[in-house]
Amino acid sequence: MNEGLQDRLEKFGLSLYMIRITLAASLSWLAVHSLYGDHYLYFAPLAAILITQGTVKASLEKGCYRLLGIVLGGTVSLIVGRFLDVGIVSLLLILLIGIGVATACRINIQAVSQVGVTSVLALTFYHDHYVVWRLAETLIGVLIALLINMIVVPPKGFATVKGLALQGSLLLADSLSGLASGGRNGEPDRDMLKRSGDLLAKSSSLQKELLYTLSHYPCRKDLRRLTQATVHLQKVHFYIQEIAEELKLLPAHYAGSDRMNEVMTAAADCIALYGTRTLSDAEARQPLPECLRRARELQLSWFSELQAECPLTAIRDLGAVFSHLNRVLDVIEQADYTAVSAAAVPVRSGSARSIRLGSKGLSHKL
Structure with a gap:
């Protein structure tokens, strides 16, 4: 991007960070829609928005933590959901196991919080293959966000x-x-x-x-x-x-x-x-x-x-x-x-x- 153009865009609030998020979210939605149709289109752009940071390294770390949390939280939810119906007991058990295992393994706090979010949502959408769709589309969002971070960089x-x-x-x-x-x-x-x-x-x-x-x-x-x-x-x-x-x-x-x-x-x-x-x-x-x-x-x-x-x-x-x-x-x-x-x-x-x-x-x- 040209340096003078970037300065002019920032005067109108169009910062480099905002441009990265907009491009990453839009392209993620387009990619998922082209591959899967109308199934859970919001997961990929949501992941792209949440993991886009000021640097590529920070975005990569946040993307890895998010994927790790989804895998761990989704796995626990699938196991518990197979034996218990959705309710307060299954919710407490999923959170205790998922967050407890993540904490015991000294996983980053960002991944621990993602374990809790995924556990709750996976239990709610248990019969709709939520975990598989979310993992696949989140991965697409993470990859596109990283690519945008690598391409859209400060000038000079x-x-x-x-x-x-x-x-x-x-x-x-x-x-x-x-x-x-x-x-x-x-x-x-x-x-x-x-x-x-x-x-x-x-x-x-x-x-x-x-x-x-x-x-x-x-x-x-x-x-x-x-x-x-x-x-x-x-x-x-x-x-x-x-x-x-x-x-x-x-x-x-x-x-x-x-x-x-x-x-x-x-x-x-x-x-x-x-x-x-x-x-x-x-x-x-x-x-x-x-x-x-x-x-x-x-x-x-x-x-x-x-x-x-x-x-x-x-x-x-x-x-x-x-x-x-x-x-x-x-x-x-x-x-x-x-x-x-x-x-x-x-x-x-x-x-x-x-x-x-x-x-x-x-x-x-x-």
Whole structure:
């Protein structure tokens, strides 16, 4: 669906969710009518309406719970209805057995409630083959609703999740560069760090949802690379969280020093450069390996100076900060190598082995 068209439709209340429900219910009714005529036409559109959710995964889960509840509740009703007439005793017995078994098996509460509904209705329509019709038509409604959810998706879904990951990576870099300048009370930068984590988590969740849609197929390779990049950025986010906690333990003249700020900024530049290079079409300001080498040199240079002038307790806490900073650079280097390898043209096995060995040697030199 076109993005501009969707915005105009939503102004009149025609949201994407409403369009999905309308299409799923209408097509379900049409499919059942074509197959079975006028028998229980309301079950398929009813199932399509009830299981249609905002995501394909949520709709699939709700559809499975609904079918499971129908099977369990219908089975209990058929067994009890064979021996007892419709009445308060048979109703109580069906509900006790059906809901009791579902609860004992730790079935989701949505399926448990469906067991009760199906049990009551199956007992009422016992002589009209209610269970068979309802199961078949509910299955049709569920399948059509899932298909509609896979086809009718928000426009530019891949661009949206890629933009969220890019924004998260840039916020991640800004938060790291601001931690040292903020010193022990860098709360705004920690808020920025939290927002970057939320953006990366949201992008990761939407990427998984894209896998269930048909629109992801043309960009499946790019989506795979985006998923790998997001995983690496989330690792970087974890290490920066550790750095933020370690900085709280450092004396202010170490945590907020100009040299610490320089080291943090150099590592943050590597993160921003990787995010810009991998998640956008903008040209990189400098090669990432050069940026990584400079960041490592700054870390080693200042840490060697600190060892000669700091007490052992400060060296211990500073060592934790520098250890996490080095891990940040390692993850960025690994992520960049993974992205380059995935985008490279396949070569012969001997050449590929030479490239891997050469890259490994370069990594040790850096």
